[in-house]
Amino acid sequence: MMRLPPGQRTRVTCTVNGQAHSGFAESRTLLSDFLRHELHLYGTHVGCEHGVCGACTVVLDGRLARSCATLAVQAEGAEITTVEGLAADEGLEPLRQAFSRHGALQCGFCTPGILASASHFLAARPDPTEAEVRDMLSGHLCRCTGYEGMVRAILEVARETTEGANQ
Amino acid sequence: MGDRADSWVGRAVPRLEDAALLTGNARFIDDLSPLPGIRHVALLRSPHPHARILGIDAEAARAMPGVVGVVTGAELREHLNPLASAVRAPMAYYPIAIDKVRYAGEPVALVAAEDRYLAEDAAEAIEVDYQPLDAVVDPLAALATEAPVLHEEAGGNLVHHRQFAYGDPEAAFAEAAEVVRLAWRYPRQSATPMETYGAIAHFEAAPERYTVWSNFQGPFILQPLMARALGIGGNQLRLIAAAHSGGSFGIKQGLYPYLVLLAAASRLLGCPLKWVEDRLEHLSASSSAADRADEIEAAFDGEGHLTGLRFDNLVNVGAYVRAPEPASVYRMHAAANGCYRVRHIAIQNRLVTTNKLPIGLNRGYGGPQFYFGLERAMDLAARRLAIDPAEIRRRNFLAADGFPYEGPAGAIYDSGDYGKGLEMLLEIADYPTLRARRDAARAEGRLFGIGLAAGVEPSGSNMAYVTLAQTPEEREKAGGRSGGVACASVAMDPSGTVTVHLDSTPAGQGHATVAAQIVADALGLRPEQIQVDTAMDTGSGAWSLASGNYSNRFAAIVVGAIAESAGRIAGKLKAVAAELLEVAADDVELAEGRARIAGVPEQGIALGRVAAATHWHPAGLPDGMAPGLYDTALLNPAVLDAPDGADRVASAVTFGFLCDLVALEVERATGRLRIERYASVHDVGRVLNPIVVEGQVRGGFAHGFGAAMFEELAYDQDGNFLSGSFADYLCPTSADLPPLEFANYETASPQNPFGSKGMGDGSSMLTPVVLANAVADALDLDEVELPLSLDRVWRLANPETDGR
Amino acid sequence: MKPAAFEYCRPDSLAEALALLSEYGDEAAVLAGGLSLGPLLNMRMARPEVVIDINRLADLARIERDGEVLRLGALVRQADVLASAECQDLVPLLVAALGHVGHYQTRDRGTLAGSAAHADPSAEVPLCLKTLAGAVELTSERQVRRVPADDFFQGTLTTARADDEMITALLWPTDRGRQGFAFEEVSERRGDFAIVAAAAWAERHDYDEGYRYGLGLGGVEEWSLVSRGGGRRAPEDLAEFADEVIAGVTEDIEPMRDQRASAAYRRHLADHLGRKVLLRALETALGEVQS
Numbered sequence A: 001m002m003r004l005p006p007g008q009r010t011r012v013t014c015t016v017n018g019q020a021h022s023g024f025a026e027s028r029t030l031l032s033d034f035l036r037h038e039l040h041l042y043g044t045h046v047g048c049e050h051g052v053c054g055a056c057t058v059v060l061d062g063r064l065a066r067s068c069a070t071l072a073v074q075a076e077g078a079e080i081t082t083v084e085g086l087a088a089d090e091g092l093e094p095l096r097q098a099f100s101r102h103g104a105l106q107c108g109f110c111t112p113g114i115l116a117s118a119s120h121f122l123a124a125r126p127d128p129t130e131a132e133v134r135d136m137l138s139g140h141l142c143r144c145t146g147y148e149g150m151v152r153a154i155l156e157v158a159r160e161t162t163e164g165a166n167q
Numbered sequence B: 001m002g003d004r005a006d007s008w009v010g011r012a013v014p015r016l017e018d019a020a021l022l023t024g025n026a027r028f029i030d031d032l033s034p035l036p037g038i039r040h041v042a043l044l045r046s047p048h049p050h051a052r053i054l055g056i057d058a059e060a061a062r063a064m065p066g067v068v069g070v071v072t073g074a075e076l077r078e079h080l081n082p083l084a085s086a087v088r089a090p091m092a093y094y095p096i097a098i099d100k101v102r103y104a105g106e107p108v109a110l111v112a113a114e115d116r117y118l119a120e121d122a123a124e125a126i127e128v129d130y131q132p133l134d135a136v137v138d139p140l141a142a143l144a145t146e147a148p149v150l151h152e153e154a155g156g157n158l159v160h161h162r163q164f165a166y167g168d169p170e171a172a173f174a175e176a177a178e179v180v181r182l183a184w185r186y187p188r189q190s191a192t193p194m195e196t197y198g199a200i201a202h203f204e205a206a207p208e209r210y211t212v213w214s215n216f217q218g219p220f221i222l223q224p225l226m227a228r229a230l231g232i233g234g235n236q237l238r239l240i241a242a243a244h245s246g247g248s249f250g251i252k253q254g255l256y257p258y259l260v261l262l263a264a265a266s267r268l269l270g271c272p273l274k275w276v277e278d279r280l281e282h283l284s285a286s287s288s289a290a291d292r293a294d295e296i297e298a299a300f301d302g303e304g305h306l307t308g309l310r311f312d313n314l315v316n317v318g319a320y321v322r323a324p325e326p327a328s329v330y331r332m333h334a335a336a337n338g339c340y341r342v343r344h345i346a347i348q349n350r351l352v353t354t355n356k357l358p359i360g361l362n363r364g365y366g367g368p369q370f371y372f373g374l375e376r377a378m379d380l381a382a383r384r385l386a387i388d389p390a391e392i393r394r395r396n397f398l399a400a401d402g403f404p405y406e407g408p409a410g411a412i413y414d415s416g417d418y419g420k421g422l423e424m425l426l427e428i429a430d431y432p433t434l435r436a437r438r439d440a441a442r443a444e445g446r447l448f449g450i451g452l453a454a455g456v457e458p459s460g461s462n463m464a465y466v467t468l469a470q471t472p473e474e475r476e477k478a479g480g481r482s483g484g485v486a487c488a489s490v491a492m493d494p495s496g497t498v499t500v501h502l503d504s505t506p507a508g509q510g511h512a513t514v515a516a517q518i519v520a521d522a523l524g525l526r527p528e529q530i531q532v533d534t535a536m537d538t539g540s541g542a543w544s545l546a547s548g549n550y551s552n553r554f555a556a557i558v559v560g561a562i563a564e565s566a567g568r569i570a571g572k573l574k575a576v577a578a579e580l581l582e583v584a585a586d587d588v589e590l591a592e593g594r595a596r597i598a599g600v601p602e603q604g605i606a607l608g609r610v611a612a613a614t615h616w617h618p619a620g621l622p623d624g625m626a627p628g629l630y631d632t633a634l635l636n637p638a639v640l641d642a643p644d645g646a647d648r649v650a651s652a653v654t655f656g657f658l659c660d661l662v663a664l665e666v667e668r669a670t671g672r673l674r675i676e677r678y679a680s681v682h683d684v685g686r687v688l689n690p691i692v693v694e695g696q697v698r699g700g701f702a703h704g705f706g707a708a709m710f711e712e713l714a715y716d717q718d719g720n721f722l723s724g725s726f727a728d729y730l731c732p733t734s735a736d737l738p739p740l741e742f743a744n745y746e747t748a749s750p751q752n753p754f755g756s757k758g759m760g761d762g763s764s765m766l767t768p769v770v771l772a773n774a775v776a777d778a779l780d781l782d783e784v785e786l787p788l789s790l791d792r793v794w795r796l797a798n799p800e801t802d803g804r
Numbered sequence C: 001m002k003p004a005a006f007e008y009c010r011p012d013s014l015a016e017a018l019a020l021l022s023e024y025g026d027e028a029a030v031l032a033g034g035l036s037l038g039p040l041l042n043m044r045m046a047r048p049e050v051v052i053d054i055n056r057l058a059d060l061a062r063i064e065r066d067g068e069v070l071r072l073g074a075l076v077r078q079a080d081v082l083a084s085a086e087c088q089d090l091v092p093l094l095v096a097a098l099g100h101v102g103h104y105q106t107r108d109r110g111t112l113a114g115s116a117a118h119a120d121p122s123a124e125v126p127l128c129l130k131t132l133a134g135a136v137e138l139t140s141e142r143q144v145r146r147v148p149a150d151d152f153f154q155g156t157l158t159t160a161r162a163d164d165e166m167i168t169a170l171l172w173p174t175d176r177g178r179q180g181f182a183f184e185e186v187s188e189r190r191g192d193f194a195i196v197a198a199a200a201w202a203e204r205h206d207y208d209e210g211y212r213y214g215l216g217l218g219g220v221e222e223w224s225l226v227s228r229g230g231g232r233r234a235p236e237d238l239a240e241f242a243d244e245v246i247a248g249v250t251e252d253i254e255p256m257r258d259q260r261a262s263a264a265y266r267r268h269l270a271d272h273l274g275r276k277v278l279l280r281a282l283e284t285a286l287g288e289v290q291s
Ligand SMILES: Cc1cc2nc3c(=O)[nH]c(=O)nc-3n(C[C@@H](O)[C@H](O)[C@H](O)COP(=O)(O)OP(=O)(O)OC[C@H]3O[C@@H](n4cnc5c(N)ncnc54)[C@H](O)[C@@H]3O)c2cc1C
Pocket: A050, A051, A052, C029, C030, C031, C032, C033, C034, C035, C036, C037, C038, C074, C100, C101, C102, C103, C106, C107, C109, C110, C111, C112, C113, C114, C115, C117, C118, C120, C122, C123, C124, C125, C165, C166, C167, C168, C191, C192, C193, C194
């Protein structure tokens, strides 16, 4: 059993975006802080630390996680994907371009978490309805865009991908 | 300019900002570490809405491992002057409580430590001896004689009171065939950008100066104010705004007291300090729009012509008047006639302090509150006079051939055709069908309503409108004020590539893209070849008091400065190229990265070579020509004159127009609103980039919709704050927003070379009232307040319930 | 907004986890999905001495059928249930309710047991468990016991769990016979905790024409209000029957009031939603009897 007393630091090793990473964390260090300030992966943003806004969303061992509601030590040995990892995924280029074309981002602060959710969602549900997309996006707050561009972009990419696959 | 068929301006150029944002490469303030040795700050904040501070014991906190130091208000006071505002009531505003706290969340002590976790631990260990006092949060209650007084020196909570009359409102009301009157409460709301405040402050002793990195958004009129608070010269306070800001909507203006606090503390503690606000701090203690207890009276003749208006505005400013307040009450003042021809207007403005957080800029800035009264009154009058709500507005619109139009309170409306906008709206919303549907629904006993609203969107502020808070005599004594200066710099380096610097501190509005479009047109380049630096730095770039990101000044004013600067660079390039090509400068055109002879496109030279000549070979330049290619334009719109002796002022440069229509059904059993249709038509002048414009409209709509439906920074009667998380302060999600049918048309503004108008706030101003109008229509009611929460609407729809 | 210091423990077995719980009792907090606990830690509203991370106890992630009972281990995530055909088949009411629990993202990690342990008065999972007459399996070093949901939920954030106990599973009676079910809630926004939530099921046994039903109302008082019953013959007039049941449940209630909703609104919603879901469930299960 792993035990880490209060105030002590330990080395946390995990795979982030396909690469081995390690850094130090206390028991209480939030995964969001660890990714940003220890691993210097600043693409993950923090908007509330209440688990509500979704800005800090990453993929942790295949599941979506609010990194502000997850401890860094929980990530020991885990596989994490952040926006920087998604950026390296050529397969997501159409999604990024569609976001840009449809005005799905303005300040872009909410965007990394939304890209994490959207890519996870599209993998599980390649041909969603608009209602499903809106339901999925309801786990993220964006104060700039009114969400319309994101909905359009995700639906468009889903349609193109499924049509492509059916041909 | 900008209307050539092949111009970049006007096109849906994908935003240059996006690539960095979509790949996690954009850097925001909390991502920056500009110098070594930074310590992290946590603020201890008051749990009490109103209390005297009898003592602070920070010894235990100071002794904790990792703690660098603790600073209290009493210590900081030695090093700070109060932060001034245009309101002259005697009350001192410091960025930290000195001997009294006046709202729940007010900073009481600052702790610096190795990391934020330790700083929060230490903040918990500070013991403050409070003597709680009675609190007041309601603006009307705060006026009562027995109300607890926030600032004893001010003698009461009413800290500003002015009355204005334009035309002859007395006579207008005396002669009116119909007067409608409404009184209502407007809730306190905040635009809550997804990124909170953040700053890094660094004091250097020799030479004595402060450098502050932050996501402050201006207006930079606050820079001299901060310097004065720190007791230094302006050039000893260098403000650097991060290149990316995670939204602002005005709110990040309220960061400046914290910049002063951090700067002073950095001096006391001898190390650079970083503070990133958390969400609880943001909701409870950053800034917000004002809640108000307003009244309006509107006089009409028998045909529904609006002949007079009386506004009685009671504005809850919170615990302090923080500059640039009371601007939010004066933003709409000069345009108090809205989009209508009415000439007789009386306005009373009262500002009252209460135990809530201080107000500041917030999307729409006084607009939502203003239009709530005016547009509710228009709908109410339509009902009383049995005139269609569209028709009553049509009858009162400014005439399309009457621009520029000087409003009774001094606004100079640049251009417009309001009737055209309304007709478009009625057409895209299919108004006749909606009315038929309403009749049918009502026949079945269902609660179906249609709401309409129309308004102008003043943009590009006159920095002097806030001085309406002073009497003409006081203004006279203080010296003249006017204007709204924009700055932009364009440089072409020796390799022929271009960099642009802006003073507009964008927070997602696509300024870099639009600036690149403008410069690309001027220099014959492609937008993606232009680098636009939006990281403003008062220590190195050009800036003015008006610099910053507010009142939609970018498309109204800043674009003109960019064009002017780029135009001068183009002129110089042509002159140099003309020498090299041995033709007259007038015969040179810049296109496709080349300077070429007009009409003979194959004869030309690469811009890089022309640029190189100006940098590498100054001696070869035409006589008298300065070397290099660097230009800064400072531009002031001539229309922005000083307020006159009758309190009239041209408060803004451009006046966009918008009108909204919503049809909805109220579900009697639950109070839920089912939005059938929401349509919005805008005139933003010439559209510079449709992606940006549509994004601003949809975002403004989302803000307006949230404000109408869910949002309220709630306090209980005793002043305790109840909205400390996004689970309490409810912002709309993708599942809540109805589809928005959006259309636009253009009446070009004469105020800048592109004909564009400022835009971005409009929807946030009208959406709240249009939804209220529709609910009032559905329920056949006069009085409706916001937010239209389920419980509230259910009670309105079921008046027979006891309501408890 | 950062948590106060605590000791982090990541047991590799249930036995280790239980030993920690028995050692630290109410000074320990079990960490499952973290969607409720995480924010509470960040706000320093939860200040445990020890956090016991059970996420590596893979045995707890099982969905198992055990006779008439569906056993959902403590690490079964809300999304797992939504994606499971077996759950859809056996506990359709729960599946319908889970769509209202938070969001796509929170359901991916949030556990059902965590929701039961947290015991928010508006939460959907406790409401369904109680309406369906399910039970909570509590395990400690001392014993394993099954506490009926009726007894488990005792008030806002209060349950019958002893300090040394861990929820190891939620036990769901599987519906039999011809069944009807319905779930509805009213919340300000999609994904918010309900102002009032209503769950109902009804079933008819082919062998004897008898029927049973359950109705639960969440968010009205500190715990779910539940009525369950049945009889040998289906009622003649379902609407009238539903009215009687509702009247019985809502008699003497004292609804909560908060920033979101008044007591009167909650009372009204209890009545309105309760009738709606119960009638729908009854009609599906018993509808033919009428014709
Ligand atoms: C934005 C948002 C919206 C939400 N909306 C809803 C909603 O609409 N409805 C709703 O019901 N919930 C909602 N939730 C909460 C829900 O997502 C949580 O999943 C759930 O309440 C707790 O599950 P968890 O696995 O995350 O538990 P944790 O957060 O890990 O734990 C919650 C509590 O239970 C205890 N605990 C956990 N597991 C055990 C165990 N096996 N034995 C003993 N104690 C245990 C913990 O110590 C803690 O006290 C929402 C959360 C968020 C962030």
